Amino acid sequence: MNNSRRNFLSTGAAAALAPYAFSTHTEQTIRVGVIGCGGRGTGAIRNSLAASPMVRIVALGDVFEERAQSTAAKLVNESRSTVTPETTFSGFDAFKKVLSTDVDMVILATPPHFRPQHFAAAVRAGKHVFMEKPVAVDAPGVRVVIEAAAQAKDKNLSVVSGTQRRHQQPYLEAMSQLRDGRIGDVRSASCWWNQGFLWRVDRTATMTDTEWQMRNWLYFTWLSGDHIVEQHIHNIDICNWALGGPPKSATGMGGREVRTGPEWGNIFDHFSIDFEYENDVRVTSWCRQIDGCTGKVAEEIVGTKGVLRTDGGRAIITGESPWRTKGGRNPYEQEHVDLIDSITQTGPYLNEGRRIAESTMTAIMGRDSAYSGKRLQWEEALNADVRLGPTDYAFGPLPVRPASVPGS
Numbered sequence: 001m002n003n004s005r006r007n008f009l010s011t012g013a014a015a016a017l018a019p020y021a022f023s024t025h026t027e028q029t030i031r032v033g034v035i036g037c038g039g040r041g042t043g044a045i046r047n048s049l050a051a052s053p054m055v056r057i058v059a060l061g062d063v064f065e066e067r068a069q070s071t072a073a074k075l076v077n078e079s080r081s082t083v084t085p086e087t088t089f090s091g092f093d094a095f096k097k098v099l100s101t102d103v104d105m106v107i108l109a110t111p112p113h114f115r116p117q118h119f120a121a122a123v124r125a126g127k128h129v130f131m132e133k134p135v136a137v138d139a140p141g142v143r144v145v146i147e148a149a150a151q152a153k154d155k156n157l158s159v160v161s162g163t164q165r166r167h168q169q170p171y172l173e174a175m176s177q178l179r180d181g182r183i184g185d186v187r188s189a190s191c192w193w194n195q196g197f198l199w200r201v202d203r204t205a206t207m208t209d210t211e212w213q214m215r216n217w218l219y220f221t222w223l224s225g226d227h228i229v230e231q232h233i234h235n236i237d238i239c240n241w242a243l244g245g246p247p248k249s250a251t252g253m254g255g256r257e258v259r260t261g262p263e264w265g266n267i268f269d270h271f272s273i274d275f276e277y278e279n280d281v282r283v284t285s286w287c288r289q290i291d292g293c294t295g296k297v298a299e300e301i302v303g304t305k306g307v308l309r310t311d312g313g314r315a316i317i318t319g320e321s322p323w324r325t326k327g328g329r330n331p332y333e334q335e336h337v338d339l340i341d342s343i344t345q346t347g348p349y350l351n352e353g354r355r356i357a358e359s360t361m362t363a364i365m366g367r368d369s370a371y372s373g374k375r376l377q378w379e380e381a382l383n384a385d386v387r388l389g390p391t392d393y394a395f396g397p398l399p400v401r402p403a404s405v406p407g408s
């Protein structure tokens with residue numbers, strides 16, 4: 001066996017896959033482990049199984065035992081699951097236990113705080129990776145992901161991130177139209193994720209600080225990165241895609257207008273950011289999680305000859321040369337199809353680690369500009385040393401940092 005990426009059996013996957021002798025295509029298997037068995041982790045299991053008959057789910061890990069157990073229970077009648085009590089793990093070190101099994105690929109779907117640690121460990125262990133966005137909550141975490149993505153490339157490991165729009169037909173076609181000049185030169189853009197409140201779990205008498213925060217991870221910056229990072233990254237990523245890379249600077253504002261009580265942690269409920277890209281192109285980004293307001297989840301790219309509007313399933317160009325498209329395969333499945341094609345060398349090699357790290361960093365730079373009230377430059381934001389959250393994880397006391405107040 002040579003050491004090329006085509007030969008994915010020749011790396012860490014060899015021992016696991018050897019019994020399945022690659023005599024025909026359908027006998028190939030890709031053994032998948034899942035770290036983070038919540039909504040998206042279980043969703044990604046379904047998407048991965050639907051993407052390819054080669055997929056086998058073999059190991060599960062979640063910090064909370066009941067989450068891992070309930071996902072295992074859902075797989076009991078799944079013929080392509082070989083999950084057993086021995087391959088169902090819990091605790092803060094569950095990720096290490098999943099990685100120590102013979103999985104070929106892992107799905108990383110915990111809250112984003114843990115992604116840099118889990119991604120770096122997965123690459124060290126020689127595993128292909130599907131990782132949910134965002135991939136960090138602070139600049140040190142982003143740098144870990146960039147470094148690990150480079151190591152993944154050296155090891156011929158495939159990496160796909162859950163920004164499904166990058167695998168969605170209308171977006172792919174729209175970017176191709178944009179590159180072909182249908183809207184002329186890009187002059188500015190806007191993007192939005194404006195919606196109401198999301199879920200929240202009430203604190204019970206037995207919950208420690210850590211458990212309460214982890215069960216409500218959306219509302220703590222150290223865990224989610226705030227909603228500009230956790231959710232609005234999807235739209236920011238589209239702007240980075242259209243503009244060919246991340247911005248040079250960010251000037252942001254935002255605050256806690258409605259979600260002011262301690263039950264809402266320390267994140268903001270609205271942000272607006274002015275991002276400056278190369279060639280004086282500006283992108284205005286808006287995100288809000290406040291009930292009773294107008295909702296909008298979309299992107300708009302303004303060129304010298306037309307305007308491209310995208311909003312999930314549709315892409316429309318107006319102006320000198322109108323164009324529109326919609327449809328395509330479920331992008332949550334398509335991203336797994338593309339990853340598996342990359343792993344099996346039936347499609348192009350994919351390593352999305354660096355670009356999802358850059359889009360994560362773009363959102364973090366916007367957030368930190370709004371938190372501080374200061375204009376931030378890309379290099380200083382990326383090289384910042386502020387790490388959020390504890391370094392040793394345990395259930396117990398964990399004081400909440402007060403929400404940021406711009407200018408103070």
Ligand SMILES: NC(=O)c1ccc[n+]([C@@H]2O[C@H](COP(=O)([O-])OP(=O)(O)OC[C@H]3O[C@@H](n4cnc5c(N)ncnc54)[C@H](O)[C@@H]3O)[C@@H](O)[C@H]2O)c1
Nearest residue numbers: 036037038039040041062063067109110112114132133162
């Ligand atoms: N691409 C998308 O459209 C999309 C949609 C929803 C969520 N997401 C992303 O997916 C990720 C998970 O979100 P979710 O909605 O599934 O949240 P969730 O709360 O439903 O699930 C997260 C799971 O991770 C577990 N967990 C927490 N810390 C852990 C650790 N250290 N080790 C192991 N397990 C741990 C939790 O117990 C929970 O079961 C987030 O990054 C989120 O931004 C992406």
